Amino acid sequence: MSGIGPVEPGDGTLAPESRRPDGILRRPHPTHLLPHSRPLRLTLAALLLLAGAGYLYATRPRPPAPPPVPYPIQVVALTYPADQPAPRPAGSHAFRFSVLVSVRSGPPVSVTRVSQPYAGLTVTASPAPPFRTRAGSPRKITITMHVTECGKVPRNAGFPFLDVTLRNPQAIQDHSFILGERYARDLSEALQVACSNESGHHQNR
Amino acid sequence: MRQRSMVILTSVLTTGALTLTACGSRDDNGGGSSDGGNTTTLTIGVDAPLSGENSTTGLGIQYGAQIAVDDANKNNLVPGVKFKLKALDDKAQPATGQSNATALTGDKSVVGVVGPLNSGVAQTMQQVFASANMVQISPSNTNPELTQGKNWQTDKKRPYKTYFRTATTDELQGSFAAGYAFNDLKKKKAFVVDDKQTYGAGLAKIFAEQFKKLGGTVVQTDHINTGDKDFGSLVTKIKNSGADILYYGGQYDESSLITKQLKGAGVKIPLFGGDGMFASTYIETAGAASEGDLATAIGVPADTLPAAKNFIATYKAKGYKGDYGAYGAYSYDAASAIIRAVKAVKDANGGKLPTDNNDLRSKVVDEVQKSNFDGLTGKVSFDEYGDTTNKQLTVYAVEKGKWKAAKTGTAD
Numbered sequence: 001m002s003g004i005g006p007v008e009p010g011d012g013t014l015a016p017e018s019r020r021p022d023g024i025l026r027r028p029h030p031t032h033l034l035p036h037s038r039p040l041r042l043t044l045a046a047l048l049l050l051a052g053a054g055y056l057y058a059t060r061p062r063p064p065a066p067p068p069v070p071y072p073i074q075v076v077a078l079t080y081p082a083d084q085p086a087p088r089p090a091g092s093h094a095f096r097f098s099v100l101v102s103v104r105s106g107p108p109v110s111v112t113r114v115s116q117p118y119a120g121l122t123v124t125a126s127p128a129p130p131f132r133t134r135a136g137s138p139r140k141i142t143i144t145m146h147v148t149e150c151g152k153v154p155r156n157a158g159f160p161f162l163d164v165t166l167r168n169p170q171a172i173q174d175h176s177f178i179l180g181e182r183y184a185r186d187l188s189e190a191l192q193v194a195c196s197n198e199s200g201h202h203q204n205r
Numbered sequence: 206m207r208q209r210s211m212v213i214l215t216s217v218l219t220t221g222a223l224t225l226t227a228c229g230s231r232d233d234n235g236g237g238s239s240d241g242g243n244t245t246t247l248t249i250g251v252d253a254p255l256s257g258e259n260s261t262t263g264l265g266i267q268y269g270a271q272i273a274v275d276d277a278n279k280n281n282l283v284p285g286v287k288f289k290l291k292a293l294d295d296k297a298q299p300a301t302g303q304s305n306a307t308a309l310t311g312d313k314s315v316v317g318v319v320g321p322l323n324s325g326v327a328q329t330m331q332q333v334f335a336s337a338n339m340v341q342i343s344p345s346n347t348n349p350e351l352t353q354g355k356n357w358q359t360d361k362k363r364p365y366k367t368y369f370r371t372a373t374t375d376e377l378q379g380s381f382a383a384g385y386a387f388n389d390l391k392k393k394k395a396f397v398v399d400d401k402q403t404y405g406a407g408l409a410k411i412f413a414e415q416f417k418k419l420g421g422t423v424v425q426t427d428h429i430n431t432g433d434k435d436f437g438s439l440v441t442k443i444k445n446s447g448a449d450i451l452y453y454g455g456q457y458d459e460s461s462l463i464t465k466q467l468k469g470a471g472v473k474i475p476l477f478g479g480d481g482m483f484a485s486t487y488i489e490t491a492g493a494a495s496e497g498d499l500a501t502a503i504g505v506p507a508d509t510l511p512a513a514k515n516f517i518a519t520y521k522a523k524g525y526k527g528d529y530g531a532y533g534a535y536s537y538d539a540a541s542a543i544i545r546a547v548k549a550v551k552d553a554n555g556g557k558l559p560t561d562n563n564d565l566r567s568k569v570v571d572e573v574q575k576s577n578f579d580g581l582t583g584k585v586s587f588d589e590y591g592d593t594t595n596k597q598l599t600v601y602a603v604e605k606g607k608w609k610a611a612k613t614g615t616a617d
Contacts, residue, residue: 071509073597074583079617117388118419158415159380161614171509176384176614178377178596183617 071173072166075104075135078177080186087190093147095190099162099179102138106168109133113165114143117176120152121145123162130167145187150195156188245558246287247547249274249540250309252302252320252330255294258431258458261486263322264527266344267292269536270319272519273544283548286558291315295326297431297456302326303333310337313562316569317342317543319536324348325403327368335365338567342542343370344535347378347480347503348407352590361590367570369542369591371535371582372503375404377596377616378479379411382501385600385612386450386477387419396448397426398439398463400455408479409454416452424448429459436463440470449474457482461490468494475499483531488603495603499611502531504582505597506610510534513581530608538580546572 079100090096103109110132114125126142133139143162147153154160160183161176251270253263267290274288293309295302302321309315310333317340321327324346331351334341343351352370354362386392395416399409406428413423424446427439440463443451451467453460453476464476476498483502488495507513513534520529527533549572550565551558559565577586583595596616601608 068511070511071505073505073613073615074509077615077617117384119388152420154419156418157384158418159377159384159616161384173509174612176381176612178381178614178616180617 069168069170070106071171072109072168073173073175075106076109076133076166076175077102077104078162078164078179080179080183082182084186086186087145089193090144091146093194094144095194096142096144097186097190099141099143100138101133101141103133103135105135108135108168110167111141111164112167112172113163114141115163116145116161117163118152118154118157118160120147120149122148129165145190147191147194153191153195155191155195157184160184160187244285244287246289246314247316248289248291248312248314249543250312250315250318250320251290251292251536252295252305252309252318252326253292253322254297255292257296259297259322259456259481261457261484261528262345262531263294263297264525265529265531265533266320266322266536268520268523268525268527269344269516269529269533270540271525272516272523273537273540277541277544282544283551286547286551288544295321295323297323297326299323299326299329303329306330306333306341310334310339315339316547316566317573319344319539319543321346322532323402323404324351324407327351328403331365331368335367338563338570339367340543340546340566340570340573341368342539342573343368343372344539345372345480345503345532346370346404347372347375348403349374349376350403350407352592363590366574366591369539369573369587369593371539371542371580371585371593371595372480372532373593373596373598373616375408375411375479378501378503378598379408380415381598381600381614382452382477382479382499383412383415383419383421385499385501386452387416387421389612390450390475392421392450394422394424394446394448395450395452396443396446397423397452397454399426399428399453400431400459401428402431402455404479404481405453405455407454408481409452412452412454429455429463431456431459433459434462436466439463440466440472443467443474444470444472451476453478453482455481457484457487457490461487461495464498465491465494480531483601483608484528485530485608486528488606488608493606496606497603499600499602500608502599502601503597504535505599505613507534510581510583512579516581534581538582538585541578541580542573542576542585543569545576545578549575
């Protein structure tokens, strides 16, 4: 047979016992776990209370942190409104139409630049940038396109876009807005008109 | 006196202990089942290339969906329902994708599927899912035909009501790339190559059309085969064409080798591609030859999406393989759309899931169509074709060995 039996106490490992005057045997209190002086005990209690209160304060329920300020391109929409009439002539080689800038949420966003990438065309916006748009208050922008060189303009760009620079407290971002098929069609027609007028003038001379 | 001190001390300690316990439970999110073990487990399927070609981005899709499932379970998004993921490897092969679709529809616990990566693979899966009335949401398919039919340019018609995607289409991607190449890079002569696959050939065609519309010239077109490694003859053609830009429709596996061999032959023109080559592997394989190359990718840079921060941190902390950058967040949103649809079905059914599995699948399709929530990538909703309404794109350029955003755009 083999194995380890119950562990027996060794010499001097038993706690000292003492007898009360009435002769009843009693175990000693674990007084070694507590400070011996009253002021010390009170100080310890106060410290524990303070620590508890501090913990409670630190972990108190707090309202959730405000969401981070979104990047401008995540909240700004630039659209060619559905009820938008066809671009109107604005001189012999220019035409005008409106777009809508809206901010879905967060702080106001400033539009600091409006441009377009195609050769033979320049663009102006009214109001002139920079201008601010607040969440929930869409702003109508009048865009005027000036044809500077008919030979270079893309008369049938598939997905023409407007470039803008947006700014809010989070970032300044350059962004392109592709305004959809109807805008592409209207822009193409307006360019045809603007440039055919020019060739028409030449023919009439 | 000693006993009173003990009482005070014990009270303080007990109060503290109770307070700590209370504080600890305040943050609990009720992750344990609260319905006495009456939990139903539903499966979200994933199909993507998880090994071999395209697996860098395929694994990003798998783990993007995995994190969505984990988050839904942790937050008890659908009380009484736990979700698990079942990911199948299609190896970027259409036939394998179709087999996987059959396997997933045959598994009664599967309620919807995220994937695949490749448009060509999706074409073989769509009919299988439609027959089973099971929802399929791809985070990466961009070929317009998948949602708008073969004649999408003239007569849009949705082929399958069970198919959705959180990625925008190549109609926008190809046009955006053409605009950037012509207007911003001032390139006028493009050599256009594709890999003959549904995605690559479709994207290259759209780019070429749009580039010409803007006034550019497509000096030559050519095709390669997926899996090719030696592009010597193609490089010679490009060199002799006088092109100032190479546009490639296909995946990073081939384009990374093409650019390496092109630059190695002294042809210092940028290679521009689509989202199929927007992967860290492209740069790792091509090395310095990739510097200055470009790719369009769906969405905007993840670091500008506050909601994606936790997702990225989790992906990294878990040590998941693959690249979350291209489609990971879109995969998360796709899986979330299915999970939220299950919740909507349950809520509309008196708080119980339909007992008939086919009924559940069918209703989930209807609810996915009605999706409208803020996902990691922005608003998640679908139009009448199953296309995402969130149409953002970014042009990235390789700069100092990293993809860096060069231009972002949003389509109306």
